[in-house]
Amino acid sequence: MPELRAGDRQWLVAPGINLLDALNGAGLAVPYSCRAGSCHACLVRCVSGEPLDALPEALDARKRDLGWRLSCQCRVVDDLSVEIFDPLRDGSPATVVASDWLCATVMHLRLEPERPLRYRAGQHLVLWTASGVARPYSLASLPGEDPFLEFHIDCRYSGAFVDVARTLQPGDPIRLGELRGGALHYDPDWQERPLWLLAAGTGLGPLWGVLREALRQQHQGAIRVMHVAREHYLTAELQALAAEHPQLQIELIGPDDFQAALSGLRVTSRQTIALVCGSPASVEAYSKRLYIAGLPRSQLLADVFLEKV
Template identity: 75%
Template sequence: MPELRAGDQQWSVAFGSNLLDALNAARLRVPYSCRAGSCHACLVRCVRGEPQDALPEALDARKREQGWRLACQCRVVDDLDVEIFDPKRDGSPARISGADWLSPSVLRLRLEPERPLRYRAGQHLVLWTASGIARPYSLASVPGNDAALEFHIDCSKPGAFADVARTLMPGDVIRLGELRGGALHYDPDWQTRPLWLLAAGTGLGPLWGILREALNAGHQGPIWVVHVAREHYFADALETLAQQHSQIQVALVNTQEAQTALAGVRLASRQTVALVCGSPASVELFSKRLFIAGLPRGQVLADVFLEKG
């Protein structure tokens, strides 16, 4: 049986054991969210030995050369020594400059990192609380446009991170973990093409950033923004942009009416690019309606928000 070492603990594990499960079974509290290699919350660094990695492409070459692996995707097949990601050692501090409620259940966090962060609208960033809870969230801010990093946090249900987020105040410090690219982005080559942005709930966050990035880039084509939600928390901001830019149309759709409202979607141009974001069910609904409308699958970019515990 392989020997696994982490910190001052060493123990035997069954051959082929999932590394994340083995570490958490030893009460080492490695955080995770998706278990699919997407969220990057379960980073560990291999200092001796090599696990069997089912998804090596999930990390860039520089990270892998440094020994970092996603524990959820690794199996222990030989003796292995690992270091667990320590936000105080490996993360970057950021001070909360704003924590305001956009609706009764949506919290907007604004963070000012101690060191400048290079990012693009729509990317994911892992946030670490002082108590060691880590979750990935999508950036709603635009580099060069917003002074602070902005995140829209869904606090409608109990959850380890959401419960802490409700108590955060300006001046508090949290840590920033892995920054990674999501599926959503704006390409300047789309400048004259119709752009559809379909969001459910706080899926509006990254699309809000991408919408403003497109406008900053001088997007000329029509832009259609659809927000499906129980609470349209950014309605005024969207309507203001629509008044300022004649090519923007906004549709605010109640959750219960989404099926009916989207059934009438018609494609005016096969050059349309659609970005969709939200829960698995909402992304599936959006994607299905776009496919029925005749939009090629390669022109639909989707980002799924998994429920964060």
Template identity: 70%
Template sequence: MPELRVGERQWTVAPGSNLLDALNDAGLSVPYSCRAGSCHACLVRCLQGQPGDARPDALAADKRQQGWRLSCQCSVEEDLQVALFDPLQDGLPAQVTGLDWLSPTVLRLRLEPQRSLRYQAGQHLVLWSPNGVARPYSLASLPGEEGFLEFHLDCRQPGAFCDAARQLSLGATLRLGELRGGALHYDPDWQERPLWLLAAGTGLAPLWGILREALRQEHHGPIRLLHLAHDTREHYLAPALAALASRHPPLQVELLTPAQLPQALAALRLQSRQTVALACGSAANVEQFSRRMFLAGLPRNQLFADIFIGHA
């Protein structure tokens, strides 16, 4: 039976045990969100021994060389010594510089990191609350032009991170984990092509950054943005989107509620098979968006999607 060691603690586990489960079953409270190797909240550092790794490509090469692994994707095959991610030691400090409610349920959080981060619109970061809750959130800020990092937190349902965020005050310190690149991005090669941005809820956050990145790069093709919200009060960026559309006539914005969605989707028609579509939101909503786009004739390799997973 392989032995697992963390600090002064040492115990045996069944061969092939999932590393995340083995650590949490021992009471070590390693955070996680997706269990799919995407959120990177469950990082641990291997000090001795090598675990089986189902997703070796999920981490950058330099991170792997430093011993970091995603515990949800690892199995214990031999004696293993690991160190847990310590946000105080391994995380980048960031000060809360903005806290305001954009709607009854969407909290806008702005952070100023201790050192500047190089990132692209559409990426996400793991945020660590002061009480040690870790969750991944998409960046809504525009890289290179804004001196803060912006996140849109969906606080409609209770959740450990949202509950902690409600207690934050200006000047508080959070810690930043790994910067991740998801499926969403803007490619300058798309400049002449129609661009569709399909968002549900706070899936609008990364697309808000990508939209402004496209306009900053002088996107010439038409842009259509659809935002699905639970009710009209939750179209939390409606004024900002309207202002942007008034300055950029090629931008068309459509604000939808669930009752309006079926008719709106049925009416979607591709202007060109060169259209590129980006979708973000819950799995059910992204599936609805994707199915309609494919039925309308969009080639599958021209749709990029990020799925938001609910956080406990």
């Protein structure tokens, strides 16, 4: 049986056991959200030995060369020694600047990193609380314009991170973990093409950044923003942008009208680019309708928000 070591702990594990399960089963409390290699909350560094990695491409070559692995994607097949990601040692420091509410269920969290962070609109970042709770969130801010890192936190339900986020005050410390690209971005080559930004709930957050990036780069094609939510937010800001940019169309849809809105989607140009973000169910519904409507799969970019909070 392989021997697994972490810190001052060592124990025998079943051959082929999932590394994340082995660590958490031993009480080491490695955080995770997606178990799909997307959120990067479960990072560990291999000190000696090598696990069987099902998704090596999920990490860039530089991090892999330093020994980092996503424990949710690894199986222990031989003796292995790892270090668990320590946000105090391995993360970047930031401070809460403001925490208020965009609507009754969506928190507007703004952070100031100690060192400038290079990112693009639509990326997501793992946030670590001082108590060691981690979760990835998409950036809603626009690099170069917004002075802080901004996040829209869905607070409809209780959860480990959400419960801590509700208590955050200006000046509180936050650690920043892995910055991820995600699927959502704006490409200058799209300037003349119709651009659809389809969101559900706080899926509007990253698309808010992408929309402003498109407008900053003087996007010439028609832009359609559809937001499905029980409580809409950024309504005044979206309408103000639409008043300034005649090519921008804003549609605010309630959940009861979602299916009717989907049925009304018609792809009139094969050049259309669609960016979709929200819960798994909403992303699947959008994607199916766009496929039926004739949008090529290569022109649909989607980010699915994790339902575990």
